[in-house]
Amino acid sequence: MEQPLWRALVAYRVLTAAYAVALCCYAYDELRHPLLGAVYVGTLAAWTLATLGRVMSARRCTKRFLAADLALALTGILLTAVVDTQARIDSGAFTLPSIWTAGSVLAFAIKGGWRWAAVASSLVAAADLVERGTAGRDTLHNVLLVWVASIGIGYVVEVARISERTLARALQIEAATRERERLARDIHDGVLQVLAMVQRRGNQAGGEAAELGRMAGEQEAALRTLISGAPIPAPRTADGAQDGPHDLRTRLVPYTSARVTLSAPGTPVLLDPAAAAELAAAVGAALDNVRRHAGEQAHAWILVEDEPDAVLVTVRDDGPGIAEGRLAAAADEGRLGVAQSIRGRLRDLGGTAELLSLPGQGTEVELRLPRAALVKDTAAHAAATEGGTA
Secondary structure: OOHHHHHHHHHHHHHHHHHHHHHHHHOHHHOOOHHHHHHHHHHHHHHHHHOHHHHOOOOOOOHHHHHHHHHHHHHHHHHHHHHOOHHHHHOOOOOOOOOHHHHHHHHHHHHHOHHHHHHHHHHHHHHHHHHHOOOOHHHHHHHHHHHHHHHHHHHHHHHHHHHHHHHHHHHHHHHHHHHHHHHHHHHHHOHHHHHHHHHHHHHHHOOHHHHHHHHHHHHHHHHHHHHHHOOOOOOEOOOOOEOOOEEHHHHHHHHOEOOEEEEOOOOOOEEOHHHHHHHHHHHHHHHHHHHHHHOOOOOEEEEEEEOOOEEEEEEEEOOOOOOOOHHHHHHHOOOOHHHHHHHHHHHHHOOEEEEEEOOOOOEEEEEEEEHHHHHHHHHHHHHHHHHHHO
16 A cells, blocks of 8 residues: 555655756856755765665665655755855745655655654754744745645555555455355354254253253354354464453353353454453353252353443343342352352452342343443553552
């Protein structure tokens, strides 16, 4: 995407260097120190030709080169007051580098975006004002033109880079989706059908075969979830650790089975790694309670909602529900599964855990984690880390 800009910059620098040489030759007899001007313009032309390879790409156009290039342009602007006569300067004569200076500023814009362009164009503006000695209309016009053009081009470059990264990510997701669909067709034609057959035959045979059928059914459900909606894992570092926020969906997929259904957004639900782990552990504790109190035959549903201000996870089952006073009695007996494993985890994260149950109508656990709490927790963790390091 950037290569056309770099090629255009190369052509601009060559043409404007030739233009600066032509201007110097044209006004040679009118200059106060023509030889000094000729030396500078010759140096400018040689520098331009010698550094053509530097402005072929962002990788070759280093910060050191940009600084040297801009220094050459600023030197030429300030040297104009020595080489040229005051009368010619007052009449609006070009500086020694002339419009070649804009190429140096544009290199900053293409390389580093609008912020780099703003710094470079501001330095050129300051040099122009010093050389002219006064802020005339033509001077301000030229300065403003270079400043606005370079910042505008820098901003366009930044937007183009973001668009290019977005496009690359979209193509990556599309390729992964196509591969997943291909695998899903192959698996559906073979593995899933075999697992379904084992489940049916095992249930019909009973005994140990029934247990084998149940396990086959769970594996079939997990495999269907994986091939139909498994989120793409986040990039990992060289040591195998996940880089950046964790996708909560990947933490919850292992809990799915023939009797546990996961419903989640189609886009990643990104959380701080510690928060994602704790929230998933709270979901696991809720599912443990379902198996323990509602029985192995109970069904459970996990619903994930990614709201603008919070992440909401609901675990619901179709068990017999919790009798009134049962939770308080369990706490008195020292069994703190709900109090610590669920509510305690959410409380430590700055969230809340609400439990709703009616006898005969199942149980619903609502885990709510505000985004604001995540920000505070991350800042506190960073501060604690810095303090420990000190």
